[in-house]
Amino acid sequence: MNEDTSDVENKDSVDNEDVTTTDGALAADLxxxxxxxxxxxxxxxxxxxxxxxxxxxxxxxxxxxxxxxxxxxxxxxxxxxxxxxxxxxxxxxxxxxxxxxxxxxxxxxxxxxxxxxxxxxxxxxxxxxxxxxxxxxxxxxxxxxYPPALRNACRAGLQLTNKYYTLTNCSPSYRVAMVLHPSFKDEYFKLAKWKPEWINKAIRLTRKM
Structure with missing residues (x-):
């Protein structure tokens, strides 16, 4: 006759979950x-x-x-x-x-x-x-x-992100889109602490488009 081990298995499962949650879970998972x-x-x-x-x-x-x-x-x-x-x-x-x-x-x-x-x-x-x-x-x-490889990979990713953000930020289309966006308009540039001459240029570009 087979012995019923369901209670034992359930107990093990609960114990494992407790250990995983308290000791192994990352904050991001919670x-x-x-x-x-x-x-x-x-x-x-x-x-x-x-x-x-x-x-x-x-x-x-x-x-x-x-x-x-x-x-x-x-x-x-x-x-x-x-x-x-x-x-x-x-x-x-x-x-x-x-x-x-x-x-x-x-x-x-x-x-x-x-x-x-x-x-x-x-x-x-x-x-x-x-x-x-x-x-x-x-x-x-x-x-x-932290391993040097991890730090270097993170820095490389950051440099690439900054590169493409800079290209986007310098694009006239980007500035026009921000001015025309109903939620941003010129307020976005003020919040981003753009210089007044930069904001005026963005507005001029929008008027020309």
Whole structure:
């Protein structure tokens, strides 16, 4: 007569799952893509408010001092064409989290309520910092615990990305497309901190087209 081993097999399966989840799973496997996009909008709104409103920024800096947050007392913009900006922005969110949670409740200086963050959002930011931090370290020369081949491959990929971005950025069609885009127009160039003469040139190119 065969012995019923289903309970034993199920127990082994559960044990293996526990070990895999706690010891072997990467943070990237535990984060939902839709969740990342949603929280990225929240972080973007915080950064936008701080960078566009001097009064809001001043109030935020005061709260950072009150909560003894680490400097810099700011949340940088996350620019898709700057490979390290995600890590910089998320690090700012975490460093100033105590100030952000209080600042966002201020109806005058804080962002819209739909963009308020909570402890779960901060947990997600922490997980993303762990992921992007590895990439940042692999590309930079500040750590030697990554194989030279990996660091060189990352740097080569970054150089290629920058090359094609520069070509695209210099294209008149790209500038015209940004000006005509209903969500960007000339505001995109201001957010990207283009020089006024560059913005004026983009507008002139659009008018000529």
């Amino acid at each position: 984060i939902n893509d839709d969740e990342i996009e949603l929280e990225d909008n929240h972080f973007w709104a915080i950064s936008r408010k701080l960078n566009q409103s001097p009064n809001s920024k001043a109030h935020f800096v005061k709260l950072c001092h009150d909560h003894e947050c680490l400097k810099p007392h700011n949340v940088q913009r996350n620019v898709r064409t700057r490979w390290n900006s995600t890590l910089v922005q998320l690090t700012g969110i975490l460093q100033c989290s105590a100030a952000i949670l209080e600042w966002q409740r201020d109806k005058r200086h804080g962002p819209s309520q739909e963009y308020h963050i909570n402890p779960d959002d901060l947990k997600l930011a922490k997980d993303l910092v762990e992921i992007t931090g590895h990439l940042s370290s692999a590309i930079s020369d500040r750590r030697d615990d």
